[in-house]
Amino acid sequence: MTANRSILVTGGTGYVGGRLIPMLLDRGYRVRAMVRSPQKLLARPWAGHPALDILPGDALDQASFIQAGEDCDTAYYLIHSMNAHKRRFAEADRKAAENMVACAEQNGMQRIIYLGGLGDKDHENLSHHLRSRHEVEGILEAGRVPVTNLRAAMILGSGSASFEMLRYLVERLPIMITPRWLRTPCQPIAISNVLDYLAGCLSAPQTTGKTLDIGGPDILNYQDLIDIYCRVAGLPKRIIISVPVLTPWLSAKWIHLVTPVPASIAQPLAEGLSIPVICKEDMIREWVPVKLFSCEEAIRTALKRVQQEQVDTCCFDGGGQLPPEWTTCGDADYAGGTVMRRGYRIAFEGEISKVWEAIEAVGGRNGWYFAQSLWRLRGMLDRMVGGPGLMRGRRHSQKLRTGDALDFWRVVAHEPPRRLLLLSEMKAPGDALLEFRIHSKSQGQVRLEMVSRFLPKGFSGIAYWYGMLPIHDWLFKGVLVQIARKFGDSPTGSPHVFSVEKELECKL
Structure with a gap:
C-alpha cells in the first residue's frame, strides 16, 4: 500500500x-x-x-x-x-x-x-x-x-x-x-x-x-x-x-x-x-x-x-431499485403521469418516542397491527407472481436503517422519530410509496399520519389504484387506530382522510 x-x-x-x-x-x-x-x-x-x-x-x-x-x-x-x-x-x-x-x-x-x-x-x-x-x-x-x-x-x-x-x-x-x-x-x-x-x-x-x-x-x-x-x-x-x-x-x-x-x-x-x-x-x-x-x-x-438479531448484512441489502424520480417532487410529467395520493390521520395523547418505536417495529414477525390475515394474503399473492411477499421479513425486530428490506417494502428514508418512508417492491402495475409521519401537538397530543402514493403504469395501474382504494381506506385507518390504542391514549375522534399537498413530497 x-x-x-x-x-x-x-x-x-x-x-x-x-x-x-x-x-x-x-x-x-x-x-x-x-x-x-x-x-x-x-x-x-x-x-x-x-x-x-x-x-x-x-x-x-x-x-x-x-x-x-x-x-x-x-x-x-x-x-x-x-x-x-x-x-x-x-x-x-x-x-x-x-x-x-x-x-x-x-x-x-x-x-x-x-x-x-x-x-x-x-x-x-x-x-x-x-x-x-x-x-x-x-x-x-x-x-x-x-x-x-x-x-x-x-x-x-x-x-x-x-x-x-x-x-x-x-x-x-x-x-x-x-x-x-x-x-x-x-x-x-x-x-x-x-x-x-x-x-x-x-x-x-x-x-x-x-x-x-x-x-x-x-x-x-x-x-x-x-x-x-x-x-x-x-x-x-x-x-x-x-x-x-x-x-x-x-x-x-x-x-x-x-x-x-x-x-x-x-x-x-x-x-x-x-x-x-x-x-x-x-x-x-x-x-x-x-x-x-x-x-x-x-x-x-x-x-x-x-x-440474537446481530445480522450485520443480508443478501437482501444489495441491489434493489432506487427510488423512482417522481418521489422527489410530487407529480412529474417526465416520470410518466400523475401521482395518485391518499392521506390518513389520527390524533391521540401519547409520547412521540413510544409511537416511533411502534412505527419502526412494523412488519416482519411484529406484523402490521391490523388485519394480519389480509397482509398475509397480499404477501402470498405477491409471492406467487414472483414478488418478495412477506417472507424476507426484517433484518432486526425493532430497528430499521435506510436500505433495509421490510417484507415487500424497502426503507428509502428513515428519520427518527418523525418519518419513515417505504418503497414497494411487490408486483403491481405501478410504483408505490407508503409514508408514516409523526407530529407533535399541544398538551401532549400526537398526530400520526399514513400517506400512500402511487404512480400507475397505464390503465391497469389506474384501475388498480381505484379498485384497491376502499380496501386501503379501511386497512390504513385500522392500522392507525390500533397504534393509537396500543401506544397512545384517548384518541380524539376516528382516523380521517386528508388532502396531501404536493409540496410536502419534496423531502427525499
Whole structure:
C-alpha cells in the first residue's frame, strides 16, 4: 500500500462488501466506498469513521467509476449480477468489468482484488452466471493492472443467500423432494474466512497476479449440509426423496415459494450446485494463514447471530431499485403521469418516542397491527407472481436503517422519530410509496399520519389504484387506530382522510 492512498471498495451495500469495509477500517486502512445509493451506507454504524469516504457511483458509468477511484491504490471488485430475471446480465457484468479496468489503469492502481466463483470453466453444465464470473476474470486479467482472483463456492453466514435458503428449507420442510444435485460435492466457506482472505491479500504480496481457490476444510454435499443444520438447530433429521425431474429452474420456483430467497437468486444458486465446486489448490492457506471454520461451526455461528438479531448484512441489502424520480417532487410529467395520493390521520395523547418505536417495529414477525390475515394474503399473492411477499421479513425486530428490506417494502428514508418512508417492491402495475409521519401537538397530543402514493403504469395501474382504494381506506385507518390504542391514549375522534399537498413530497 502507498501512503495516503485509499482502498476502493465496490459493491459496498452488498453482503460481502458491507462486512469488508468495517474490517478494513478496523485494520487501519483508508477506504473509499463507491455505491449507487450512499444513503444505505450512511445508515451503517461505521459510516462516520474518519477514514471512510462514501461516493455515489455506478459501475456502468465509466466516468463516475474513474472519479471514485482517484487516489486509490487498490480496488476490491465485488460486483456481479445474481439476478436470473434481469436480461443481458452477462453484458452488464462485462461492461462493469471493463469500467473497473479503465478506472484502475487511469488512476495508477497497483492491484484489483476480485471475488469470483469456483467451478470448472470448461464443464459442459457450467451455469450462465458462473460462466459470466469466469469471463469477468478474463476481462480484469487482460488489463495492465495486476489482479488477485479469489474463487469461492457457497458462502455460509448469517444473512447470506445460501444460508437463508438452507435455513428455511430445513425448518419448513420435514420431508423434501429434491433434485439429484443435492449430492453434488461442494466446498462451502464461512463468511468470516472469506473476509479474512480478502483483507489478508493486502499484506500478502505473493497473491498479486494469482488466481486462488478459497474454501473451508469440508468437502460435502447439500444433503450433508441439511443433516448438519438439523443437528445444530436441534431438529429431527429430514426425510429426503431424490428425483431426476427437478431442473434448476423448477428448483428455483419451489425455493421461491418456500423460502425468502427469490427465484431470480435461487436459480443461479441451484445451477451452481449442479456441478462440483471444490478447490483444486490451496496455496492461499500458506500465504494468508487463517483459522478455517468447519461447516458445522459456520452454521452454528450464523444461526446464533440470527437468533440474537446481530445480522450485520443480508443478501437482501444489495441491489434493489432506487427510488423512482417522481418521489422527489410530487407529480412529474417526465416520470410518466400523475401521482395518485391518499392521506390518513389520527390524533391521540401519547409520547412521540413510544409511537416511533411502534412505527419502526412494523412488519416482519411484529406484523402490521391490523388485519394480519389480509397482509398475509397480499404477501402470498405477491409471492406467487414472483414478488418478495412477506417472507424476507426484517433484518432486526425493532430497528430499521435506510436500505433495509421490510417484507415487500424497502426503507428509502428513515428519520427518527418523525418519518419513515417505504418503497414497494411487490408486483403491481405501478410504483408505490407508503409514508408514516409523526407530529407533535399541544398538551401532549400526537398526530400520526399514513400517506400512500402511487404512480400507475397505464390503465391497469389506474384501475388498480381505484379498485384497491376502499380496501386501503379501511386497512390504513385500522392500522392507525390500533397504534393509537396500543401506544397512545384517548384518541380524539376516528382516523380521517386528508388532502396531501404536493409540496410536502419534496423531502427525499
